[in-house]
Amino acid sequence: MAQPTLKQTLDALRQQVLVGKSYFNLAKGLLSADPYLLQTAPTFFGLTINGSMELAQMAVARLYDKTGRAVTIRTMLRDALTQLSSFKNATAQQAQHAIQASVQRVAAIEPILRSIKRRRDEWLAHLDPRTVANPGALAATAQLTMPDLEKAFVETEKTIVELYALHEGAFGDLEFIGGDDYEVALNWIRSAKCAFIENYENEFRTRWTDARPRDCTKNLLKMP
Numbered sequence: 001m002a003q004p005t006l007k008q009t010l011d012a013l014r015q016q017v018l019v020g021k022s023y024f025n026l027a028k029g030l031l032s033a034d035p036y037l038l039q040t041a042p043t044f045f046g047l048t049i050n051g052s053m054e055l056a057q058m059a060v061a062r063l064y065d066k067t068g069r070a071v072t073i074r075t076m077l078r079d080a081l082t083q084l085s086s087f088k089n090a091t092a093q094q095a096q097h098a099i100q101a102s103v104q105r106v107a108a109i110e111p112i113l114r115s116i117k118r119r120r121d122e123w124l125a126h127l128d129p130r131t132v133a134n135p136g137a138l139a140a141t142a143q144l145t146m147p148d149l150e151k152a153f154v155e156t157e158k159t160i161v162e163l164y165a166l167h168e169g170a171f172g173d174l175e176f177i178g179g180d181d182y183e184v185a186l187n188w189i190r191s192a193k194c195a196f197i198e199n200y201e202n203e204f205r206t207r208w209t210d211a212r213p214r215d216c217t218k219n220l221l222k223m224p
Helices: 006-031 042-063 073-081 092-108 110-124 129-133 135-141 146-168 182-204
Strands: none
Touching (some): 006 042, 006 146, 006 182, 042 110, 092 146, 110 129, 110 135, 110 146, 129 135
């Protein structure tokens, strides 16, 4: 069976980090958005947030999968140690030092990775009977916070960016151009809602007393 080159492995892992991190940032951004705007389409935004969080966790689980023959961060680090001479922008010693630093990063986030693996095995990829019978147990035994998940992406991205730079000479954070374009959509909703409130106040000469977007102050009707 054909084996991927180190560059092909790094390319695949870079893509996984990019996509997973983007899902995480989308969920985090929406969670911090104005709740009023999210309530304009609660099912859509709720599913988008939950789905993005699950896909972000699955990306991390895939990056550190322990299934036989799977291409992962760990297998990449193992293979890289046997191919030190293939690093175009580092000496063998420099490449080895970077790989060892990456191994330490993986060790530092191991508790987070264990929680994500358990979540993947017992809910995200498979419906474990124990989780179905007692959904709260998994949250208690495989605790995972937003900062935990963010740390997993930050540390993994450091490894991929550094080793890719040393191997291929390409630099830069992993992010989509327009990765925050959900903010544009939210702003259009905000603008439309604020305009509706402003028109209502002007037409009926009375203040809008219901909820409104956070930053509609410029749309307030000037009344004595």
